[in-house]
Amino acid sequence: MSKADIFNRIRGGLHVPSDDSARRAAVQARLDARKRNLIPQRAQLPADELLRLFIDMADEAAAELIELHSAAELAGAIENWAQENGIAHLVTASDEQINNLEWSGNGTLVREERVAQVGDEASLTSAFCGIAETGTLMLYSGEESPTTLNFLPDTHLVVLRASTIVGPYEDAWQMLRQATGGSMPRTVNLITGPSRSADIEQKLQMGAHGPRRLVIFLLHGE
Amino acid sequence: MQIKSPEFKQNARIALEDVNLQRALGNLKAGFPQKRAAAVARLPEFDQLRDEARDLKNHILEHLDLYLEEFEKNVVANGGTVHWCRTAEDARKTILEICQDQDAKTVTKGKSMVTEEIDLNDYLEKNGVTPVETDLGEYILQLREDHPSHIIAPAIHLNIEDVADAFHEHHKRPKSNDPAHLMREAREMLRKHFVAADVGITGANFLVAETGSTIICTNEGNGDLTQTLPKTHIVVSSIEKVVPTLEDMTLFLRLLARSATGQEFTVYNTLSSGPRRPGDQDGPENFHVVLVDNGRSDMVGSEFQEMLRCIRCSACMNHCPVYGAVGGHSYGWVYPGPMGSVLTPQMVGIENAGLLPNASTFCGKCEEVCPVRIPLPKLMRHWRDKEYEKHLSPTSVRSGLSVWSFFATRPKLYRLFASVGNRFLRLKAGKKGRTSKLPLASAWTDHRDMPAPSGKTFMQQWKEQNR
Amino acid sequence: MASSRSRVGLFVTCLADMFRPEVAFASVKLLEMAGFDVEVPERQTCCGQPAFNSGDRHDSAAIARQTIEAFDGFEYVVGPSGSCIGMLHHYPELFAEGDPWHQRALDLKSRAFEITSFLAQHLDTDKLSSSFSGKVTYHDSCSGLRELGIKRQPRELLSKIPGVQICEMEESETCCGFGGTFCVKYPDISNRMVGNKSENIRATGADTLLAGDLGCLLNMAGKLKREGVNVQARHVVEILADMANTPAIGEAAIGEAEKRS
Numbered sequence: 001m002s003k004a005d006i007f008n009r010i011r012g013g014l015h016v017p018s019d020d021s022a023r024r025a026a027v028q029a030r031l032d033a034r035k036r037n038l039i040p041q042r043a044q045l046p047a048d049e050l051l052r053l054f055i056d057m058a059d060e061a062a063a064e065l066i067e068l069h070s071a072a073e074l075a076g077a078i079e080n081w082a083q084e085n086g087i088a089h090l091v092t093a094s095d096e097q098i099n100n101l102e103w104s105g106n107g108t109l110v111r112e113e114r115v116a117q118v119g120d121e122a123s124l125t126s127a128f129c130g131i132a133e134t135g136t137l138m139l140y141s142g143e144e145s146p147t148t149l150n151f152l153p154d155t156h157l158v159v160l161r162a163s164t165i166v167g168p169y170e171d172a173w174q175m176l177r178q179a180t181g182g183s184m185p186r187t188v189n190l191i192t193g194p195s196r197s198a199d200i201e202q203k204l205q206m207g208a209h210g211p212r213r214l215v216i217f218l219l220h221g222e
Numbered sequence: 223m224q225i226k227s228p229e230f231k232q233n234a235r236i237a238l239e240d241v242n243l244q245r246a247l248g249n250l251k252a253g254f255p256q257k258r259a260a261a262v263a264r265l266p267e268f269d270q271l272r273d274e275a276r277d278l279k280n281h282i283l284e285h286l287d288l289y290l291e292e293f294e295k296n297v298v299a300n301g302g303t304v305h306w307c308r309t310a311e312d313a314r315k316t317i318l319e320i321c322q323d324q325d326a327k328t329v330t331k332g333k334s335m336v337t338e339e340i341d342l343n344d345y346l347e348k349n350g351v352t353p354v355e356t357d358l359g360e361y362i363l364q365l366r367e368d369h370p371s372h373i374i375a376p377a378i379h380l381n382i383e384d385v386a387d388a389f390h391e392h393h394k395r396p397k398s399n400d401p402a403h404l405m406r407e408a409r410e411m412l413r414k415h416f417v418a419a420d421v422g423i424t425g426a427n428f429l430v431a432e433t434g435s436t437i438i439c440t441n442e443g444n445g446d447l448t449q450t451l452p453k454t455h456i457v458v459s460s461i462e463k464v465v466p467t468l469e470d471m472t473l474f475l476r477l478l479a480r481s482a483t484g485q486e487f488t489v490y491n492t493l494s495s496g497p498r499r500p501g502d503q504d505g506p507e508n509f510h511v512v513l514v515d516n517g518r519s520d521m522v523g524s525e526f527q528e529m530l531r532c533i534r535c536s537a538c539m540n541h542c543p544v545y546g547a548v549g550g551h552s553y554g555w556v557y558p559g560p561m562g563s564v565l566t567p568q569m570v571g572i573e574n575a576g577l578l579p580n581a582s583t584f585c586g587k588c589e590e591v592c593p594v595r596i597p598l599p600k601l602m603r604h605w606r607d608k609e610y611e612k613h614l615s616p617t618s619v620r621s622g623l624s625v626w627s628f629f630a631t632r633p634k635l636y637r638l639f640a641s642v643g644n645r646f647l648r649l650k651a652g653k654k655g656r657t658s659k660l661p662l663a664s665a666w667t668d669h670r671d672m673p674a675p676s677g678k679t680f681m682q683q684w685k686e687q688n689r
Numbered sequence: 690m691a692s693s694r695s696r697v698g699l700f701v702t703c704l705a706d707m708f709r710p711e712v713a714f715a716s717v718k719l720l721e722m723a724g725f726d727v728e729v730p731e732r733q734t735c736c737g738q739p740a741f742n743s744g745d746r747h748d749s750a751a752i753a754r755q756t757i758e759a760f761d762g763f764e765y766v767v768g769p770s771g772s773c774i775g776m777l778h779h780y781p782e783l784f785a786e787g788d789p790w791h792q793r794a795l796d797l798k799s800r801a802f803e804i805t806s807f808l809a810q811h812l813d814t815d816k817l818s819s820s821f822s823g824k825v826t827y828h829d830s831c832s833g834l835r836e837l838g839i840k841r842q843p844r845e846l847l848s849k850i851p852g853v854q855i856c857e858m859e860e861s862e863t864c865c866g867f868g869g870t871f872c873v874k875y876p877d878i879s880n881r882m883v884g885n886k887s888e889n890i891r892a893t894g895a896d897t898l899l900a901g902d903l904g905c906l907l908n909m910a911g912k913l914k915r916e917g918v919n920v921q922a923r924h925v926v927e928i929l930a931d932m933a934n935t936p937a938i939g940e941a942a943i944g945e946a947e948k949r950s
Contacts (some may be wrong), residue, residue, distance in 0.1 A: 002308040002515075153276055209358075209412065210447070215295075544878055583866065630734045633755070666873060675707055
């Protein structure tokens with residue numbers, strides 16, 4: 001009932017003619033075209049400059065960046081990071097990239113593949129891509145990448161392959177559509193730095209309800 | 223929520239004398255406007271993006287029914303449900319029914335102004351469902367049984383001592399005046415609620431028709447925990463938030479954070495498209511979108527249609543000298559500042575909210591900063607037109623105006639009137655050049671002197687010079 | 690520059706007429722300096738803004754028609770107020786498209802200019818000469834600034850006066866709280882706004898406050914005087930026309946101040 005009522009009011013207000021095929025065509029055309037609106041120059045740079053921009057913007061957003069030459073260094077770097085930061089337990093996603101890590105097993109880091117729980121110290125997930133424009137990570141949910149890993153633990157470790165860094169958000173949407181065959185994953189997370197709030201006296205405090213730290217392992221050779 | 227807009231003048235007077243409130247409002251002035259200016263300066267295309275955003279919103283509003291239809295179709299295809307609510311009451315009932323279907327005892331809530339608009343919390347509570355606000359600012363307000371005074375910084379009217387007192391009283395922990403400590407305490411306290419909640423309720427910044435997705439933009443991550451952990455996620459959104467495609471949503475995202483907090487981008491921009499998929503290990507099992515009209519469809523095609531472009535960034539109130547002086551609560555209802563002065567009369571009636579669109583000098587700062595170029599002064603003036611048409615403006619104003627108009631449309635009489643007034647003011651001032659008391663003008667002279675005319679009227683002198 | 694002495698109709702504005710005739714005289718002087726014939730149509734009164742901003746569209750339209758007729762035939766209509774000229778620019782909104790008055794309102798709008806923006810375009814600024822000397826601060830009045838884009842023009846003109854030193858105040862673009870009837874409808878809020886303004890003016894150390902709108906100037910001058918702040922308020926044209934030898938707004942006649950102290 002409400003829906004018809006609302007639509008009647010909208011159509012009445014717009015003085016829509018009984019034949020609204022022209023309006024329908026305009027809407028369909030816009031939906032189909034997925035036209036890009038103005039994209040800032042900042043996001044339209046050569047690849048090497050985009051990489052630089054991503055690093056600068058992520059840094060500005062208070063993400064921590066650890067740059068590595070290749071995936072081969074990743075497991076060791078994570079183990080080192082854990083040791084240095086006194087992290088004994090890591091909950092991980094189970095995507096291919098993470099499954100293929102060759103952990104040394106040295107040290108005391110315990111790993112577990114599961115969804116996150118209250119009290120988890122740190123999680124490890126893979127980013128689908130990086131967006132240089134604002135130093136943003138795109139992650140999405142799936143069987144191997146539970147969403148809670150991105151929000152519940154105190155520290156969120158994210159693996160990002162440099163080759164997946166794009167300039168504007170629009171390129172990321174296009175990559176996403178290609179990767180998922182056009183259907184939207186249940187959730188897509190655009191993450192730019194760690195959680196924060198300025199709700200008390202407008203003074204910025206890091207680490208509100210999401211991760212207090214966001215650590216990006218950036219793989220240059222990948 | 224009780225409507226206190228008719229008491230705007232008294233509210234404002236009290237607010238101006240409230241030392242603590244004034245201290246808190248000082249934080250606003252030093253914060254958002256400067257950060258916004260810096261962010262805008264870094265993006266040369268900002269004004270062009272505003273033009274495009276205005277045009278796109280206009281296109282959407284001209285096709286609002288069709289984009290909503292497409293949105294619903296795709297939510298359903300994703301396995302979710304859309305509920306259409308004509309009134310605030312419809313929306314409250316619908317949300318309660320979903321909660322009751324789930325035997326919900328507690329619901330966590332992300333920050334949502336539309337749930338304030340429909341007065342959801344009180345209603346849920348009265349019906350046996352406990353809402354828990356999880357945005358830090360909203361959480362503080364809930365402990366204090368207070369309401370937001372700003373649409374993105376709800377607790378901007380408070381100082382840290384207020385927060386410390388509220389936490390001390392409710393958490394039974396030693397008192398601390400350290401903001402970092404207070405935030406850690408809130409984080410710890412809310413964890414158990416996030417996990418225990420049966421339902422999570424969030425708002426939406428945009429609804430994407432193409433994909434049937436809703437998006438929330440938050441810095442804290444509370445909205446994400448609210449919508450990911452409980453079994454049921456309810457998105458409550460007003461109908462004008464629909465956008466055609468992801469690309470179109472992106473245009474608004476580029477403007478939103480910069481206009482709001484002056485950030486390049488909000489920390490978490492999260493799209494939700496339906497319930498948990500087969501094989502998913504987490505995420506809600508049920509996904510509901512409650513679409514709230516509450517007077518908006520009546521604005522379509524009216525002189526207030528442009529207000530529906532609003533993306534709730536708060537730039538208008540952050541830059542408004544009136545808001546900055548009296549704070550959000552003075553406005554007496556949910557939406558304060560310039561955008562509120564246009565929306566509130568629509569939602570609670572001009573007879574209740576007529577003082578709001580009048581409480582503006584029409585300085586135009588709000589329009590200058592609006593990311594979707596809403597002509598807020600013009601829309602406030604339209605409310606004044608309506609008020610005048612309906613004979614709702616105060617008699618003193620109406621009679622004063624008609625006397626004045628009588629003279630203004632009779633040039634010769636007007637000249638006479640001006641020269642008498644001129645002479646009176648000069649006599650009153652004597653040789654001081656100004657007067658500190660004037661009959662019938664105490665509203666002026668209570669606070670400032672009235673400069674006296676420096677001589678006869680220009681028209682008199684011009685005539686005397688025979689030119 | 691005007692070639693064959695075009696005619697300018699001076700829109701005096703109520704406040705210049707009533708409170709500060711020298712602003713209108715200064716405007717005439719400057720317009721003549723720019724090579725125009727200046728006339729003051731008898732039928733003009735107020736621009737109608739008080740009615741327009743109070744929702745009284747009927748009376749606003751009546752006043753608009755009167756103003757349109759009063760200024761028929763002038764090549765330009767120039768006034769010493771961004772707010773009143775801004776109101777003239779609103780006239781087309783008062784008439785339905787198709788109504789002949791709508792077209793006439795559009796025509797008036799295209800000919801109506803605020804004085805500093807008009808001078809910046811039409812006056813050979815080398816002709817400006819003023820004996821004024823002092824530290825001034827400039828308040829950007831809202832309507833001029835946001836409806837007509839007046840910001841650099843008065844400053845450019847002032848920069849041609851050797852004795853003028855401009856000290857910009859904080860928040861020079863923030864409303865002073867006048868707002869026409871606002872200041873009497875919401876006196877407490879208006880007072881806070883003009884109080885902030887006064888603080889910002891004082892902080893510059895300037896001895897003179899300039900602006901392009903008498904409404905704002907009366908408000909700010911009244912507040913400065915009430916607070917006992919020794920800053921002189923004047924309309925910018927008084928400086929530009931070298932007519933700043935009269936007492937400033939709200940000041941005692943020359944000699945009176947000394948007598949009292």
